[in-house]
Amino acid sequence: MSDEEVVMTPTKKGNTTHIRIEKRKKLELNDDQTVHVAGGQHKGLVINKEIPDDTDLGRPQLQIGFNCFLVDQKTEKRVVESRRLKFWYVDDTDYLDQVTTAYEFFKELVQPANFPRDYVGFIKKCMKQMQKPEYKLAKKIDLEIRQLTEQEAPLTPGLAKEDKRPIEEIVREKILQVLESAYPNVLEVEDLVRITAADEAMISQQLDELKSKNLVREMENGKVVRHVLEDDKTESEVQLVKQMPTIAANQQPTIAIITANYCEKLAVDAMMDNKTTFVKYKTEGESNVYTVGFIGEHKCVSTKLPRIGQSRAAQISSGNTTTRLLGTFQNIEHVFVVGVAGGVPHYTNFYKHVRLGDIVLSRCNDKGYFYYHVDQILQDKEGNIQYKMRTWSPRDMSLQRLAEKLEERCTRHPEKAPWERYIKEGQELLEKQEADFNRPPKESDRLYMSIGEENVIEVQHPDQPEEAQGREDAPTVRFGVLGSGRPITKYDNTRLEFAVNYGITCFDCEYDQVIESIVGNRKDSFMFIRGISDYNDGSKNKEWQPYASLAAAAMMKTIIKMISNPYLSEDDD
Numbered sequence: 001m002s003d004e005e006v007v008m009t010p011t012k013k014g015n016t017t018h019i020r021i022e023k024r025k026k027l028e029l030n031d032d033q034t035v036h037v038a039g040g041q042h043k044g045l046v047i048n049k050e051i052p053d054d055t056d057l058g059r060p061q062l063q064i065g066f067n068c069f070l071v072d073q074k075t076e077k078r079v080v081e082s083r084r085l086k087f088w089y090v091d092d093t094d095y096l097d098q099v100t101t102a103y104e105f106f107k108e109l110v111q112p113a114n115f116p117r118d119y120v121g122f123i124k125k126c127m128k129q130m131q132k133p134e135y136k137l138a139k140k141i142d143l144e145i146r147q148l149t150e151q152e153a154p155l156t157p158g159l160a161k162e163d164k165r166p167i168e169e170i171v172r173e174k175i176l177q178v179l180e181s182a183y184p185n186v187l188e189v190e191d192l193v194r195i196t197a198a199d200e201a202m203i204s205q206q207l208d209e210l211k212s213k214n215l216v217r218e219m220e221n222g223k224v225v226r227h228v229l230e231d232d233k234t235e236s237e238v239q240l241v242k243q244m245p246t247i248a249a250n251q252q253p254t255i256a257i258i259t260a261n262y263c264e265k266l267a268v269d270a271m272m273d274n275k276t277t278f279v280k281y282k283t284e285g286e287s288n289v290y291t292v293g294f295i296g297e298h299k300c301v302s303t304k305l306p307r308i309g310q311s312r313a314a315q316i317s318s319g320n321t322t323t324r325l326l327g328t329f330q331n332i333e334h335v336f337v338v339g340v341a342g343g344v345p346h347y348t349n350f351y352k353h354v355r356l357g358d359i360v361l362s363r364c365n366d367k368g369y370f371y372y373h374v375d376q377i378l379q380d381k382e383g384n385i386q387y388k389m390r391t392w393s394p395r396d397m398s399l400q401r402l403a404e405k406l407e408e409r410c411t412r413h414p415e416k417a418p419w420e421r422y423i424k425e426g427q428e429l430l431e432k433q434e435a436d437f438n439r440p441p442k443e444s445d446r447l448y449m450s451i452g453e454e455n456v457i458e459v460q461h462p463d464q465p466e467e468a469q470g471r472e473d474a475p476t477v478r479f480g481v482l483g484s485g486r487p488i489t490k491y492d493n494t495r496l497e498f499a500v501n502y503g504i505t506c507f508d509c510e511y512d513q514v515i516e517s518i519v520g521n522r523k524d525s526f527m528f529i530r531g532i533s534d535y536n537d538g539s540k541n542k543e544w545q546p547y548a549s550l551a552a553a554a555m556m557k558t559i560i561k562m563i564s565n566p567y568l569s570e571d572d573d
Contacts, residue, residue: 003025003026004023004024004025004026004044005023005024005025005026005037005044005045005046006021006022006023006044006045006046006127006130006131007021007022007023007024007046007048008020008021008045008046008047008048008123008127009022009033009048009049009050009051010048010050010051011050011051011052012050015146015147016144016145016146017144017145017146018142018143018144018145019123019126019142019143019144019145020057020140020141020142020143021123021126021127021130021140021141021142021143022139022140022141023130023138023139023140033048033049033051034046034047034048034049035047035048035049042124042128044131045124045127045128045131057086057088057140057142058088060086060087060088060142061087061088061089061093061098062086062087062089062098062099062102062348063084063085063086063087063463064084064085064102064106064347064348064459064460064462065082065083065084065085065459065460066082066083066084066110066449066457066458066459066460067080067081067082067083067148067153067457067458067460068080068081068083068457069456069457069458079147080147080148080152080153081145081146081147081148082144082145082146082147082148083122083143083144083145083146084143084144084460085102085105085106085109085141085142085143086141086142086143086144087101087102087105087138087140087141088138088139088140088141089101089137089138089139090136090137090139093137095465097137098137099348099349101134101135101137101138102138102348103346103347103348103349104134104135105129105135105138106347106348107347108129109122109125109126109129110449110457119145122143123143126141126143167202168202168205168206168209171196171198171202171203171206172206172209172210174195174196174198175192175196175203175206175207175210175216176210176215176216176226176434178191178192178195178196179192179216179224179225179226180226180261180262180263181261181262182225182226182306183225183226183262183265183289183304183306184225184226184279184280184281184287184288184289184304184306185225185286185287185306186219186223186224186225186281186287187223187224187225188221188222188223188224189203189204189207189222189224192207192224207224214227214229215227215229215434219281225287226262228266228277229432229433229434237276237277238276238277238279239276239277239278239279240279240281241278241279241280241281242280242281243280244278244280244290244328245278247292247329249331251299252299252329252330252331253292253299253300253301253329253331253332254298254299254300254331254332254333254334255295255298255299255300255301255332255333255334255335255336255560255563256300256301256302256303256325256326256329256332256334256335256336256523257300257301257302257303257335257336257337257338257556258302258303258305258322258325258335258336258337258338258514259302259303259304259305259337259338259339259549260304260305260318260339260509260511261304261339261340261545261549262304262435263435263437263545263546263549264304264338264339264340264549264552264553265289265291265302265303265304266430266433266435266549267338267426267430267437267546267549267550267552267553268291268302268338268549268553268556269291269293269302270425270426270429270430270550270553271295271422271426271553271554271556271557272291272293272294272295272300272302273293273294273295274293274294275291275292275293275294276291276292276293277289277290277291277292278290278291278292286306286317286320286321287306288303288306288321288324288325288328289303289304290302290303290325290328290329291303295557295560295561296557296560296561296564297564298560298561298563298564300560301325301329301332303321303325305317305318305321305322305514306321318511318513318514319513319514319516319517320517322513322514322517322518322521323517323520323521326517326518326521326523327521332523333523333525334398334399334523334525334526334527334560334563335518335523335525335526335527336526336527336528336529336556336559336560337511337514337526337527337528337529338528338529338530338549338552338553338556339530339531339538339549339552340530340531340532340533340534340538340539340544340545340548340549340552341360341482341506341507341508341509341530341531341532341533341537341538342489342506342507342508342532342533342534342535342536342537342538342539342540343355343356343358343360343505343506343532343534343535344495344496344499344504344505344506344507344535345447345459345535346462347447347459347462348462349462350462350463350464350465350468351468353461353462354476354478354505354506354532355445355461355476355532356440356444356445356532356533356534356541356544356548357439357440357445357475357531357532357544357547357548357551358475358476358477358478358531358532358551359419359475359476359477359478359529359530359531359532359551359552359555360478360479360480360482360505360506360528360529360530360531360532361403361406361477361478361479361480361527361528361529361555361559362479362480362481362482362527362528362529362530363400363403363479363480363481364393364397364400364481365481365502365503367391368393369391369392369393369481370392370393370394370481370482370528371391371392371393371481371482371483371484371508371511371515371528372389372390372391372481372482372483372484372485372502372504373389373390373391373392373483373484373485373510373511373512373515374387374388374389374483374484374485374487374488374498375388375389375390375485375487376388376487377487377488377494385497387488387498389485390512392515392519394524394525394526394527395524395525396524396525398525398563399525399526399527399559400527402559402562402563403479403527403559405562406477406558406559406562407477407479410477417474417477418557418558418561419475419477419551419554419555419557419558420474420475420554422553422554422557422558423475423550423551423554426550426553426554427550430546430550435545435546436546437546437547437549437550438547439473439547440543440544440547442472444543444544445461445544446458447459447460447461447535448535449492450491450492450493475531475551477555478505479505480503480504480505480506481502481503481504481505482504482505482506482507482508482528482530483498483499483502483504483506483507483508484507484508484509484510484511484512484537485510485512486510488507489507489536489537495507495536506530506532506538507536507537507538508528508530508537508538509537509538509539511528527559529552529555529556529559530548530552531547531548531549531550531551531552531553532544532548533545533547533548533549
């Protein structure tokens with residue numbers, strides 16, 4: 001590097017500024033263009049005069065685009081800048097090295113602890129990074145900066161659009177969400193008043209409205225429960241029971257499916273035929289819901305974990321519900337945990353970048369684990385981060401082997417994707433439900449990164465290489481390791497650092513007690529199937545949750561139908 005300088009040349013066209021930063025040998029420098037040659041700690045940096053924007057740099061080999069949501073310290077107003085880093089590399093740099101170099105460069109550039117708050121500082125940091133040996137493969141960078149107008153600027157993350165709906169409509173939606181989270185448990189009006197912070201008269205009025213739409217059912221003593229709209233397109237029924245009816249041993253379900261969100265349960269049940277739902281109802285304590293039906297030739301039972309929030313009591317309740325499920329149906333051979341999760345983004349690598357609507361199947365890593373749960377983050381005397389965590393993997397690997405066969409089939413015959421057909425069939429069955437199970441518009445798939453204080457950047461998704469297969473309107477199927485635990489999912493930095501260290505594909509809400517119950521009940525064959533609904537832990541983006549739930553349920557149906565015939569094709573279905 002001693003015979004090289006890092007040269008910055010600015011150009012401007014309209015309201016867009018291009019900052020070209022490239023490595024040049026000292027003999028190639030043009031003194032007539034040079035404005036400043038740095039010395040001291042900045043030795044090796046050269047600033048050129050601004051030149052007309054008439055130079056065609058050609059197509060970059062890789063680029064990362066992002067929006068900066070910055071706070072003007074004087075006016076306290078937010079401004080949004082669009083910034084795009086375009087990379088060119090030395091000859092014969094392979095794609096993986098291109099991706100790694102760009103990602104590491106970008107990650108260092110936007111570190112929250114020293115993210116440059118002003119224009120000049122940002123450019124200087126880019127130049128200083130170009131001097132580092134770890135970025136020796138980067139030959140040239142073009143930094144494109146443009147301040148967006150108020151009309152162009154996307155909504156600042158964390159700031160919801162003003163909700164101009166009538167207060168009655170807002171409260172009605174909140175009531176429904178609370179009842180769906182608690183389902184199949186019944187709640188008292190006092191519970192709804194406390195949770196929604198609305199007055200009792202408003203709650204009672206909106207409950208009457210929901211009852212008239214058949215969305216809420218009133219039970220004894222004035223308690224209420226979410227009413228499941230029955231599917232009139234397939235044979236199905238709902239029965240309220242105090243005790244589960246006895247099922248003959250040879251007719252017992254052999255597959256159990258566990259969900260946590262209301263839309264997940266609806267999606268899973270839409271995959272079943274000839275189903276009956278039993279609500280084991282209790283006026284006090286926890287109720288249970290079991291839907292028994294067929295997927296292919298397999299008799300299955302699905303349940304929903306009744307819980308509100310992420311408290312430890314709610315997690316223990318989830319474990320108890322799982323234990324009751326496996327105790328009630330004792331012939332279970334395989335357990336599926338199906339629903340939504342948060343994807344781990346890869347800002348530069350298209351092939352690893354998990355998008356909203358994608359499907360992730362749990363798969364063991366080279367250490368033999370497919371689920372990591374972090375209980376605590378500790379720091380030793382040297383300042384090194386240590387994770388106090390638990391890990392799990394199934395003892396029976398039969399479902400893992402089916403997933404491997406499915407991955408092979410995806411590679412050899414990408415056009416044969418029965419889960420896509422199951423998604424469409426599910427959407428038809430669920431069209432009358434309150435939730436919208438259609439795929440949201442791609443514009444709603446937005447990716448953010450916190451850079452400290454109130455400042456946030458929105459990162460653009462990596463561009464799809466020309467040779468890459470895949471469609472924007474269909475889920476990409478991925479296989480990987482899941483992580484969970486509030487200590488790591490709470491903050492962007494800890495979550496992404498843990499994901500890199502342990503190869504995490506997506507993050508879950510806390511299912512540690514569920515897995516403990518599955519393992520404790522000696523169920524050796526289990527699998528997680530997750531639809532990606534956000535980039536955290538699956539609990540944030542309500543818009544994508546129904547579709548992501550349906551995508552996961554459709555993949556579950558595909559795997560279950562492969563249990564009898566591992567080489568099932570769409571034509572065999």
